[in-house]
Amino acid sequence: MHTEGQTHSRVNQCRWRWVSPAVGMLVGLCGCTAPATTHRAAAPPAPAAIAAPATYILEDIRPSSTSETTHVVITVSGPVQPLVQRLAQPDRLTIDLPETQLAQQWSQQEVLVADGRLQTIQVTQSQPKRVQITLALQDIRDYRVAVQSAPHRVTVELLGAVPTAYTGARSTKKGAARVASAQPSALAPIICIDPGHGGHDPGAIGPTGLEEKTVVLQVAKELRQLLQQEMPQYRVVLTREQDVFVPLAERARMANAQQAQVFISIHTNSSPNREASGIETWYLSFAASARAKKSAARENMMSEKQLSMLELILRDMYETDRINQSAVLALNTQQALAEHLAAQYPGVIPRGVEGAPFAVLHRTTMPSVLVETAFISNPHEEARLRTPQYQRALAQGVLRGLQQFLQTAIVALH
Numbered sequence: 001m002h003t004e005g006q007t008h009s010r011v012n013q014c015r016w017r018w019v020s021p022a023v024g025m026l027v028g029l030c031g032c033t034a035p036a037t038t039h040r041a042a043a044p045p046a047p048a049a050i051a052a053p054a055t056y057i058l059e060d061i062r063p064s065s066t067s068e069t070t071h072v073v074i075t076v077s078g079p080v081q082p083l084v085q086r087l088a089q090p091d092r093l094t095i096d097l098p099e100t101q102l103a104q105q106w107s108q109q110e111v112l113v114a115d116g117r118l119q120t121i122q123v124t125q126s127q128p129k130r131v132q133i134t135l136a137l138q139d140i141r142d143y144r145v146a147v148q149s150a151p152h153r154v155t156v157e158l159l160g161a162v163p164t165a166y167t168g169a170r171s172t173k174k175g176a177a178r179v180a181s182a183q184p185s186a187l188a189p190i191i192c193i194d195p196g197h198g199g200h201d202p203g204a205i206g207p208t209g210l211e212e213k214t215v216v217l218q219v220a221k222e223l224r225q226l227l228q229q230e231m232p233q234y235r236v237v238l239t240r241e242q243d244v245f246v247p248l249a250e251r252a253r254m255a256n257a258q259q260a261q262v263f264i265s266i267h268t269n270s271s272p273n274r275e276a277s278g279i280e281t282w283y284l285s286f287a288a289s290a291r292a293k294k295s296a297a298r299e300n301m302m303s304e305k306q307l308s309m310l311e312l313i314l315r316d317m318y319e320t321d322r323i324n325q326s327a328v329l330a331l332n333t334q335q336a337l338a339e340h341l342a343a344q345y346p347g348v349i350p351r352g353v354e355g356a357p358f359a360v361l362h363r364t365t366m367p368s369v370l371v372e373t374a375f376i377s378n379p380h381e382e383a384r385l386r387t388p389q390y391q392r393a394l395a396q397g398v399l400r401g402l403q404q405f406l407q408t409a410i411v412a413l414h
């Protein structure tokens with residue numbers, strides 16, 4: 001049995017060259033267009049001790065375009081041996097990944113690219129242990145496939161100039177951001193929202209008994225709903241859905257495992273001074289001030305002595321780029337939140353952005369911030385925090401900051 005498309009198939013002949021996976025470099029390229037049959041990439045010699053093949057997880061698929069080429073980078077958890085075919089009517093490339101499964105939350109995905117070379121990317125679990133990725137082609141001159149180890153990636157490069165209608169938008173910086181944001185990961189990118197505290201840890205408690213853990217969960221759920229409405233190209237993950245205690249390390253692990261693009265931890269502030277009020281946004285840094293140390297110690301549930309140990313670790317693990325991105329995200333969030341609230345609630349004080357060694361931000365691997373939405377210790381702000389209107393306004397402000405960050409930083413993040 002065959003399909004019409006397969007009858008007219010023409011498969012690129014690839015010449016593969018392998019080096020030890022330990023080298024971790026781009027190792028194979030093919031580009032000629034001689035008619036051939038299905039091609040399986042040669043594999044490096046397998047160690048004799050491995051009896052059954054491992055099952056790999058498809059972790060990510062990410063397209064990007066320039067005026068000359070379209071790249072599709074497929075990231076898998078292990079050394080998969082891809083099977084690549086070019087089929088006609090309609091013109092398409094199929095990339096079969098044997099011994100590979102989609103992560104549980106993905107059953108089937110189709111992403112529109114439409115850059116003049118690549119129309120769509122479809123991802124399916126075609127067999128219990130086989131993933132098939134189909135690139136629906138528009139107009140290409142040729143293609144190349146490369147396999148890389150550490151990380152394990154299959155990169156498909158589609159070659160051929162495209163009409164200026166597809167590339168003109170890239171002539172400005174703003175245009176570049178638009179092109180990139182029009183090409184989301186086939187496995188939709190994730191925004192991780194972290195409502196602080198929970199369960200036996202109530203967080204800060206207001207003068208009339210309002211608990212931080214309750215308010216921040218409500219704000220987080222409101223933010224999720226807004227994100228789903230206004231940014232449907234993202235998926236939203238909450239680190240907790242209920243009044244349960246989740247350790248800080250587990251919150252960060254969840255965000256890292258999902259490869260979230262950003263991590264936003266939602267809290268309310270507290271001070272012995274009942275007059276203190278306003279909004280603060282924090283990002284990971286060395287403790288710059290005594291006040292920053294106090295805040296970090298409170299949210300980390302650590303003594304300040306334990307905190308100094310964390311600072312030492314941080315000095316060894318300083319991640320300049322991620323911290324810079326986090327600082328930008330913090331600034332965007334703080335400004336948008338302050339502006340949005342000022343329009344509806346006069347007198348809300350924008351206290352600014354500061355760096356501190358928050359444990360939950362230290363453990364994540366993506367741009368991460370912690371928003372202190374208001375002072376629950378201030379009677380006036382506690383009363384506001386109880387209301388759904390204020391909770392919604394907080395969520396709207398955070399959403400605007402996030403939108404601004406993602407629109408301007410998405411190219412740099414990729």
Ligand SMILES: [Zn+2]
Nearest residue numbers: 196203267268
């Ligand atoms: Zn807190």
